[in-house]
Amino acid sequence: MAMKMVTAIIRPEKFEAVKRALEEQGIYGMTVSEVRGRGEQKGIALKYRGRAIPVDLIPKLRLDLAVRSGDADLVIRTIKRAAWTGKFGDGRIFVMPVESVTKVRTDDAKPPER
Amino acid sequence: MAMKMVTAIIRPEKFEAVKRALEEQGIYGMTVSEVRGRGEQKGIALKYRGRAIPVDLIPKLRLDLAVRSGDADLVIRTIKRAAWTGKFGDGRIFVMPVESVTKVRTDDAKPPER
Amino acid sequence: MAMKMVTAIIRPEKFEAVKRALEEQGIYGMTVSEVRGRGEQKGIALKYRGRAIPVDLIPKLRLDLAVRSGDADLVIRTIKRAAWTGKFGDGRIFVMPVESVTKVRTDDAKPPER
Amino acid sequence: MAIDTGDTAFILICAALVMLMTPGVGLFYGGLVRRKNFISMLALAFIAFAVVSLQWVLFGYSLAFAPDIGGFIGNLDYALLRGVSLEGEGIPDMLFMIFQLVFAGLTLAIVTSGVAERVKVSSFIVFGLLWTTLVYDPLAHWAWGEGWMAQLGALDFAGGTVVHISSGFAALALALVIGRRVGFGAYGIEPHNIPMTLLGGALLWFGWFGFNAGSALAADGLAVNAFVVTNISAAAGTLTWLAASWIRGRPGSIGMISGGIAGLVAITPAAGFVDPISAIAIGAIGGLVCYGALLLRVRKGLDESLDAWAVHGMGGLWGAVGTGIFAVAAIGGIDGLIYGNASQFAIQIVAALAALAYAFTVTLILAKAVDMTLGLRVSEEEEYVGLDIAQHGESAQG
Amino acid sequence: MAIDTGDTAFILICAALVMLMTPGVGLFYGGLVRRKNFISMLALAFIAFAVVSLQWVLFGYSLAFAPDIGGFIGNLDYALLRGVSLEGEGIPDMLFMIFQLVFAGLTLAIVTSGVAERVKVSSFIVFGLLWTTLVYDPLAHWAWGEGWMAQLGALDFAGGTVVHISSGFAALALALVIGRRVGFGAYGIEPHNIPMTLLGGALLWFGWFGFNAGSALAADGLAVNAFVVTNISAAAGTLTWLAASWIRGRPGSIGMISGGIAGLVAITPAAGFVDPISAIAIGAIGGLVCYGALLLRVRKGLDESLDAWAVHGMGGLWGAVGTGIFAVAAIGGIDGLIYGNASQFAIQIVAALAALAYAFTVTLILAKAVDMTLGLRVSEEEEYVGLDIAQHGESAQG
Amino acid sequence: MAIDTGDTAFILICAALVMLMTPGVGLFYGGLVRRKNFISMLALAFIAFAVVSLQWVLFGYSLAFAPDIGGFIGNLDYALLRGVSLEGEGIPDMLFMIFQLVFAGLTLAIVTSGVAERVKVSSFIVFGLLWTTLVYDPLAHWAWGEGWMAQLGALDFAGGTVVHISSGFAALALALVIGRRVGFGAYGIEPHNIPMTLLGGALLWFGWFGFNAGSALAADGLAVNAFVVTNISAAAGTLTWLAASWIRGRPGSIGMISGGIAGLVAITPAAGFVDPISAIAIGAIGGLVCYGALLLRVRKGLDESLDAWAVHGMGGLWGAVGTGIFAVAAIGGIDGLIYGNASQFAIQIVAALAALAYAFTVTLILAKAVDMTLGLRVSEEEEYVGLDIAQHGESAQG
Numbered sequence A, B, C: 001m002a003m004k005m006v007t008a009i010i011r012p013e014k015f016e017a018v019k020r021a022l023e024e025q026g027i028y029g030m031t032v033s034e035v036r037g038r039g040e041q042k043g044i045a046l047k048y049r050g051r052a053i054p055v056d057l058i059p060k061l062r063l064d065l066a067v068r069s070g071d072a073d074l075v076i077r078t079i080k081r082a083a084w085t086g087k088f089g090d091g092r093i094f095v096m097p098v099e100s101v102t103k104v105r106t107d108d109a110k111p112p113e114r
Numbered sequence D, E, F: 001m002a003i004d005t006g007d008t009a010f011i012l013i014c015a016a017l018v019m020l021m022t023p024g025v026g027l028f029y030g031g032l033v034r035r036k037n038f039i040s041m042l043a044l045a046f047i048a049f050a051v052v053s054l055q056w057v058l059f060g061y062s063l064a065f066a067p068d069i070g071g072f073i074g075n076l077d078y079a080l081l082r083g084v085s086l087e088g089e090g091i092p093d094m095l096f097m098i099f100q101l102v103f104a105g106l107t108l109a110i111v112t113s114g115v116a117e118r119v120k121v122s123s124f125i126v127f128g129l130l131w132t133t134l135v136y137d138p139l140a141h142w143a144w145g146e147g148w149m150a151q152l153g154a155l156d157f158a159g160g161t162v163v164h165i166s167s168g169f170a171a172l173a174l175a176l177v178i179g180r181r182v183g184f185g186a187y188g189i190e191p192h193n194i195p196m197t198l199l200g201g202a203l204l205w206f207g208w209f210g211f212n213a214g215s216a217l218a219a220d221g222l223a224v225n226a227f228v229v230t231n232i233s234a235a236a237g238t239l240t241w242l243a244a245s246w247i248r249g250r251p252g253s254i255g256m257i258s259g260g261i262a263g264l265v266a267i268t269p270a271a272g273f274v275d276p277i278s279a280i281a282i283g284a285i286g287g288l289v290c291y292g293a294l295l296l297r298v299r300k301g302l303d304e305s306l307d308a309w310a311v312h313g314m315g316g317l318w319g320a321v322g323t324g325i326f327a328v329a330a331i332g333g334i335d336g337l338i339y340g341n342a343s344q345f346a347i348q349i350v351a352a353l354a355a356l357a358y359a360f361t362v363t364l365i366l367a368k369a370v371d372m373t374l375g376l377r378v379s380e381e382e383e384y385v386g387l388d389i390a391q392h393g394e395s396a397q398g
């Protein structure tokens, strides 16, 4: 079964909404990490005494979801809808190829033979 | 030399065992990060006053190992064996293609030309 | 537009230099995470009472940059130059294929239709 | 009467304990906000304390405790601490001054709840100076100086009205003026570091012994009573809030510690007037009242972000009323409602409501004034980036 | 004799210091567990303190300190603090009550070591109430009330037996009943936040001055002696454990601080009876004894997870014995073995072993009883998820 | 005169407060280094305290406070605390001993700034023992024992010279001997946990009340004065450093708290000699002096990593001078420059410079000696890995 890795960088405050939206689509498995990031626009430029100071790194959540290739578009659309606020910093979604996915726990609950 | 990126999500308590097992196979290089995750089963459902409350995010370690393509299977098997407990949450191993790996430190200990 | 994911593991102290060097090349977007890692050499062996104790995991920063395919080499070279110290632990740069990049915020500032 | 070394030793240490409550508030609040505003909450607490420390020495103490002008405010006789002596009765006058100073600093730190994650530091400093001068100092004068509340016979042992009603309702007014955080209601804005909140809460509980027992201004039986009822009320509040939140779901630690703080707030005005068994009631009800207030605030969509209103404002209000109910002459010389003294009960309500109205109204005006001149709030970009970077150029992580 | 303001000031502040030790234990333990149980350890400490605070006021203090029934327990004369006066000799009786309260709360917090990362909060509350009532209160009565140990002449200055032997061996009994954590032995279960453990240790060391010196119940030479030997013993324990662990590998900071705690525990019963030079010996040996006990526990595969047994239980045992060895009449009026008084040595051993046996046995029974009725342990799913989420619905990170 | 319970209560608690400053320094420094050296900074503070605790009891106290030998050092009459009594005038002699002990421990902890992130623990222990014996003990004798400074009439109320000049300039000397951290100047070496630094700073501010007010050795008006001016100076330093850094950019919280520490350091020698209004000047100037020193250090490329020199050394120097300027007879019996007593001003400068020269020179020699024999610095590999793993085998994260 062909899989894709969908990696979404979202704002932390939108995590619950994104998660719920994905659940509604039947997507459960995911790995989440705390990251910091900035977008193409050089981050945000804060005005400070006239000068503009670029601000680089803003806390974000990174979601990695391994999904069936056929689901990738649905997942992207779902995240996009749920993570959207229309303000700077809404995030990015990357799709990367996955060659294999292995579950550590064998389903018959016996240790893998050596 | 063709390389693969093996990304394993394991339980933190199994890290030492996995690392040792990999060392025995001659695999040393790795990058580790603290993540949280849930599996396909919607995480674990805790029973709470009759209702089942899904629990989403459980602390995990993420291991990223860039390995020679030929070693990928060995690495997967090794991790699988060492990370296994047979209980929920044993983890997942993903393999993704890598196009190039560059070492920052040049071997002759001179700075890279500008 | 074809994209690549450039993932660099660098020493935290070199982050500012790397970022500045990338900015000079017009590269702004990136996602940063705190990781720990060791290189192929089994990490560093500390001498301790005659015995050599391998030290595994040293704090690093991981930079993920989605860049145009044509820019990948420039980005790698730029990081390499800026992150270099010539000492152990200077880091690694991986390049991986990216199939698509989606911006969450639609440019016309309207929410994506459902 | 000369200085008593035991009393002096006690109040000196109590002053130190109360000082520690200010960074305690910073930690408590800092754990509750998003990571990008952690330093901001800590820095606001320190800045509040430093600014008030100087204001108090220059003229604040005088406004509160110098001879009365019209029942409303003190004159400037003690400005620059002129005439504040190192001698005194029981404890040096100067020790009373510094003991009161640490209260004033703490109170402004509590107020930061209402502007968390969105206030401009510079405007907060200006607002803080005005607020301490125009709200805190008069209230302290009313209750503890020669002001009208004291003349009326209103009881406020350690600051239920002066410190908690005032800061809680000021935070509410501030929150109304500054407006909700971006995304409030739409996003989930979650506490980023609950253990720090618990540590802050521990420092508060610890320091509160100095706050309440020290308000006896002597190391005597009254101080012991205040100490004992403080702990009892805190324990009772901890357990009732915990229980109430348990009924609605799981017993969270934020509710637990908030209940403890609620119990501490509620007993504050009463600590020198009620006995240990009444303290159980005051604390237990305090936990429930404040939890209810929090639920109400959330339902109303009010972004008084860190619940100074629910816990300090409403807890202080309950405490003032509770003092009027449970006071017993055997402890503090005055009976309350359940011992047949309904007039004390009425006085308590009048004083509490007056303080509430005054603090809320004047804060509203001050906040509006600062907002219209300097701007109270950072830009939306800065709020998104977080105050740590935007206001302080620093980052709590990395 | 009337109340002395100096003594009263001292014991008031000491009570506050000891109170701070309870969240100190929570931080100490919280840093040692996995991240997913950090809040749980802190919350257990607060809950222990709150529950015991009310129990003590309602009837616990009376069981421990009211007039004796058969050398075993106090009667209910002081229930609801009836007759506990704000007057007293040197310090008010009510101050003695609250000073004892903070000890009782702390003791239950120490016990949580034995059930770390796997206990149900609700069952812990029930267990804690029973334990304080049936184990702690009798032991306090035996040693400090009018119980048989006091009649026998056993020495326990500040709680080596009542607090540390009891909590340490109770933790052991609990650990045996509740069973090992899933994966113990097979997995590596590592401390997730050592700096928090060190901060908790710092608060413990700080609070211990109140614990030991305050046990003089006066600000006198005896208190000074207790303060001095406490610090010396802590320093000696710090250095011997550090050195011993250094010989076996690298000098870790957990060993360092555990050595400090071991030294503090060991000197606790002795603090009013030994001189500074003996304190070096007591602390130094204390560090080694507890380190040895820890190694033994690990070798035996016992999951008394955070080593309350090794440090408090065994350290307390050594301290009781050490008091019998090093006591000197010049300090506390009684000589020990090295000054020729072998009978005191024997008494110390008898009392310590009796306390040990009582605490261990009754805890075993109570733990079994709670386990069979309510279930002491969370489900395996909950343990995997972590108690922060499973029991409290919260998360320490993020 | 017999023991006064109030004075004794006060100094006992002050000693506990000062003890807490040592882990406070550990947290303060630990937040400023990179994550991989967090445990190391905390452990160095604890180890410094433990080692000095024993040294002090064995012979350090005697060197500092036993009868004088040539104005330079005390003899060994009080070694092993022989003859240090539990009786005394006002407070027991033994209490004076332990109050001085916690100062000595803290001072060595401050010194660790100069070797942060690169020192070998074993060598630090040896160095620390030598340093306390050969630098701290003589200085304490000079200023507070019967040494030449005391004979000269130099004023150092609470340790501006003995504690802060000595530790600050020792840190500078150490930094020169051990050399810069790898990458200093080339890399960005950023604080990894500013909230911990702020918490450490809060504990320092809190403990400093014990440090300065306790140095009155009595709970009297002088103690109150010291307490009050301490807080004022800290607040003033906080605000001037904040303002100065604001002018140059954004008002960072590290600058804010450093300003507070600078104010605390500057008032330390003066606390028993100046009045509240002078304290504003001392603190305000202190904040600016230390901020300037820090900028100078950075410009010179000096890696005295955590700025003990800039804050403690230069702040202490300014404080010693400031005492000579602002001292007023009404407080401490002696006038300074602005009250027409230029000779006191001169004495202050002589004493401060002598202490500075002595501490710097002897530290340089000791550091060189330890470096040439044992090696002061870890290998480059260990420095890269971080001292937490390399020296302690532990990790602050995970």
Ligand SMILES: Nc1ncnc2c1ncn2[C@@H]1O[C@H](COP(=O)(O)OP(=O)(O)O)[C@@H](O)[C@H]1O
Pocket: A009, A036, A037, A038, A039, A040, A041, A043, A044, A058, A060, A087, A088, A089, A090, A091, A092, C028, C029, C030, C031, C032, C064, C065, C066, C067, C104, C105
């Ligand atoms: N080219 C990129 N490579 C990697 N990560 C990126 C890139 N561009 C954006 N990101 C990530 O997405 C986040 C949000 O980006 P974006 O929405 O573009 O921010 P903004 O609206 O502020 O420009 C960034 O904080 C960063 O983590």
Ligand SMILES: Nc1ncnc2c1ncn2[C@@H]1O[C@H](COP(=O)(O)OP(=O)(O)O)[C@@H](O)[C@H]1O
Pocket: A028, A029, A030, A031, A032, A064, A065, A066, A067, A104, A105, B009, B036, B037, B038, B039, B040, B041, B042, B043, B044, B058, B060, B087, B088, B089, B090, B091, B092
């Ligand atoms: N589809 C997925 N995409 C990304 N990560 C996943 C996915 N499925 C599982 N994971 C990761 O693997 C971890 C373990 O998954 P798994 O063993 O399936 O857990 P469980 O047994 O509880 O279902 C999860 O916590 C998550 O981090």
Ligand SMILES: Nc1ncnc2c1ncn2[C@@H]1O[C@H](COP(=O)(O)OP(=O)(O)O)[C@@H](O)[C@H]1O
Pocket: B028, B029, B030, B031, B032, B064, B065, B066, B067, B104, B105, C009, C036, C037, C038, C039, C040, C041, C042, C043, C044, C058, C060, C087, C088, C089, C090, C091, C092
């Ligand atoms: N094969 C690999 N797979 C994944 N990460 C690696 C690999 N090799 C190195 N790294 C990452 O790069 C970092 C630096 O590696 P390197 O410079 O080789 O370290 P060193 O010089 O100590 O060998 C490591 O800490 C690790 O995070």
